[in-house]
Amino acid sequence: MLPAVTLSGRRVPLRRALLGVGSALLTISSIASVAVVPEEVDATASLADTLRPSSWAMTLPAAWLAAPVPRLRAGDQLDILLVRPGERAYAAPVAYGVSVVSSDESGLVLEVDEADAIAIGSARGAGFLLVPLLRSTR
Secondary structure (H helix, E strand, C coil): CCCCCCCCCCCCCHHHHHHHHHHHHHHHHHHHHHHHCCCCCCCCCCHHHHCCCCCEEEEEEHHHECCCCCCCCCCCEEEEEEEECCCCCEEEEEEEEEEEEEEECCEEEEEECHHHHHHHHHHHHCCCEEEEEECCCC
């Protein structure tokens, strides 16, 4: 055999072995921490950073709503109806599966796509009131 291809029975220096074991442990712990810990929203992230691609945040003031808002949490799904109260009452669906970003007594912040934003804005521009319907998770 050629001397360059043969392996000698030389021992691995202790320092090199410890560095190898330490780097392997760090790699395993970093992979385990990413797999175990759920993704948390960064407190310094802007609202735009938390929205899905091709979506917008839209505020629905409480004055636009014909009914009180149910108890909501971020991530809840709403269907929105437009209503015209009065003698010739009318109701129609406007948006389906709109995601709640936040809610308080002043109104709702919703995550909408282009079609939902246009439909909600057009309904309100035509003088209709809006009714949010909370979707069941089951």
